[in-house]
Amino acid sequence: MRPYLVFSLAATLGAMGELAGHERRGSLVWPGRSAILGLLGAAMGIDRRGDFSALDALEMAVAVFDSGAPLRDYHTVETVPSSAARRPNSRPEALAAARGRTNTTITLRDYRSGGLYGVAVWGDGLETLAAALTRPHYALYLGRKSCPLAAPPAAKVIEADSAEAALAHMTLPPWRRADRFGAPATARMLICDATEEDAVREQVHDVPRDRSLWHFAPRRVALRDVAITVGGAP
Structure with a gap:
């Protein structure tokens, strides 16, 4: 057994x-x-340019309880031709230099609505990570900053024989x-x-x-058919 x-x-x-x-x-x-x-x-308060070496060493598995429904959003992006502002110091300066000669492009953003996942992580420092997820330094979100979590992660460390268990x-x-x-x-x-034995x-x-x-x-990942049943009691 090992801690997860x-x-x-x-x-x-x-x-x-x-x-x-x-x-x-x-x-x-x-x-x-x-x-x-x-x-x-x-959760740990590590900035984007901070030291992620300890986190990069972790192993993990993700269980899909509900993959959610697909949702697509449309954005418009305004860009400035390089001929109008070759080396702008800021966006306002670039727009001022363009003087109405901007290019507008429609872009697409895909989301999943109503997803629910379980995550198992193993390696060093699990108790510290559990405490950080309980009282996170920064707001936690699923992907983009416009996607905050709908419920606390309820992190805890479990001794088990496998990630599934x-x-x-x-x-x-x-x-x-x-209940x-x-x-x-x-x-x-x-x-x-993935391992060589994984079919998918x-x-x-x-x-x-x-x-x-x-x-x-x-990286190569395995998509394993499982039946991980959670009773729901804390």
Whole structure:
């Protein structure tokens, strides 16, 4: 057996990064490694340029209780042609130099509405992370800052034989607990680092390499069919 930190992630809206171009920001159906490390860093009070080495060493698995419904939002982005302002010092200066010669582009932002996930983390410093998730330094959100969590993560450290076994002891948000609806909540999928034995594998780009430049490396993840049932009692 080993210790696991388990907690829930529930949000009315979540945006879980995908490979993105200028006009499209997609979303996975589960929170990737970079999103979870960013959330843990926010709880710990680590700034974007801070030391994430301890968090980067953690291993994790994500259980999908509800992947939510897809939702797309449309934004307009105003850009200034380089010929109008080659080296602007600020956005107002660039717009002033353009004098009405700006380019407007419609961009797309994808979200998941009503998602619920369980996260298991293992490695060093789990008790410290659990305390930080209980009293986070910065606000916690699922992907973008416009997507705050809908319930506290209810983090706790569990001794278990596997991530699946540990996740069965997590505490769900009040509206998904068995004692209210009469039936336990069950996760049907577990996402973790893939092994050669895994039948279903996908490649995702969610391993942070340069946080200031938003560079991410790929990894192979396994999509395992599971039945992780949580009774809901604290």
